[in-house]
Amino acid sequence: MTIDLRELPASAAWRHRGLRDGFEVAHFATSPGSGATRIWGNTVATEGSTSFAVTYLVVVDEHWNTREASIETRTRDRTWRTHLVCDGHGTWTVDGVVRPELSACTDVDLEASVVTNTIPVHRLSAACGTHNVSAVYVRATEPVVEVLEQTYFFASSGSESFTCAYTAPQFDYSANLYYDASGLIVDYPDLAIRTDRFQSDVR
Numbered sequence: 001m002t003i004d005l006r007e008l009p010a011s012a013a014w015r016h017r018g019l020r021d022g023f024e025v026a027h028f029a030t031s032p033g034s035g036a037t038r039i040w041g042n043t044v045a046t047e048g049s050t051s052f053a054v055t056y057l058v059v060v061d062e063h064w065n066t067r068e069a070s071i072e073t074r075t076r077d078r079t080w081r082t083h084l085v086c087d088g089h090g091t092w093t094v095d096g097v098v099r100p101e102l103s104a105c106t107d108v109d110l111e112a113s114v115v116t117n118t119i120p121v122h123r124l125s126a127a128c129g130t131h132n133v134s135a136v137y138v139r140a141t142e143p144v145v146e147v148l149e150q151t152y153f154f155a156s157s158g159s160e161s162f163t164c165a166y167t168a169p170q171f172d173y174s175a176n177l178y179y180d181a182s183g184l185i186v187d188y189p190d191l192a193i194r195t196d197r198f199q200s201d202v203r
Contacts, residue, residue, distance in 0.1 A: 003125040003154060003162055006181045008037070011196075014114055018190035020047035026115040035062025043112040043140075050075060050141045054112035061088070064123035066108045071138055073112070080143045084108060084136060092136060094145050102147060104134045109148055112140035114185045114192045120152055121164065121183045128154040161186065 008028040016022040022045025030037045040057040052075045059068040069084040085093045092102035107119045124131045130153045137148035153165040160181050167174040178187040186194045 003121075003128065003183075005122060005125055005183045008182050008184070012115070012184050012194065013196040014185070014188075014192040015195045016043070016045050016114075016192045018192075020045045020191075022046060023195075024113060024115065024192065026113070036060065036067070037064070039115060039118075041113070041115060045112070045140075047141060052112065052140055054110070054140060056110055056113060058108060058110075058116065058119070060119060060122075064119055065106060066119060066136075069108045069110075069136075069138075071110065071112075073140065073143070075141065082138055082143065082145060084138075084145070099145070102136050102145075105136045105147060107133060107135040109135035109137050109150070110140070111138060114188050117166075117177065117185055117188070118179075118183045120150075121179060124152065125154065125183065 008030070011025065011027045014024045016024060022043060024041060024043040026039060026041030028037060028039055037060050038057065043054045045052060052073055055072045057070045058066065061067050065088060067086055067088065071082045073080055083095050090103040092099050092105060106123070108116060110116045120131065120133050130151060133150045133152060135148045135150060137146050148168060148170060151167045154162065162179050164177045164179060166177045175189040177185060180186050184194070185192065
């Protein structure tokens with residue numbers, strides 16, 4: 001079984017709820033020439049006693065391998081920026097410094113965003129089954145970049161939606177993630193739900 005993804009919309013929006021409370025809006029543009037896709041957006045949320053605003057830009061190549069990401073985070077007391085670059089051969093730099101421990105990573109995952117969970121889905125959906133993914137994980141409330149091990153299992157597929165069984169052992173998290181036909185999260189249990197479209201057909 002394979003999943004044939006539809007074209008991404010111009011934009012999408014989510015309500016973050018559960019772990020945090022807030023909103024996220026993302027925009028998408030694919031270059032007709034190179035096939036590279038730009039994903040940019042904002043998340044404004046409160047998690048525990050910390051409120052933050054994150055602005056991000058992620059660039060993936062025609063195969064949905066992450067090539068670059070720029071993130072700016074603002075909290076009440078500080079602002080910091082993180083710039084990631086991957087050369088496509090396993091070398092990642094963070095703010096211009098090579099980070100060898102990230103060499104096995106293929107994706108970027110932003111703690112502040114649910115949209116980055118679409119990246120491995122687009123990259124792997126042609127080969128359904130279980131996929132172990134190492135992602136460069138960018139924290140939302142502190143300037144930390146680390147490795148996050150994840151597992152995606154494409155469990156079912158329909159014409160308008162599909163389900164992915166997802167685990168992140170580092171956070172002791174496991175759930176079914178619900179996607180629309182373009183590969184965007186519709187329902188991320190305990191974290192976010194899509195707000196710019198009807199949800200009645202996603203399960």
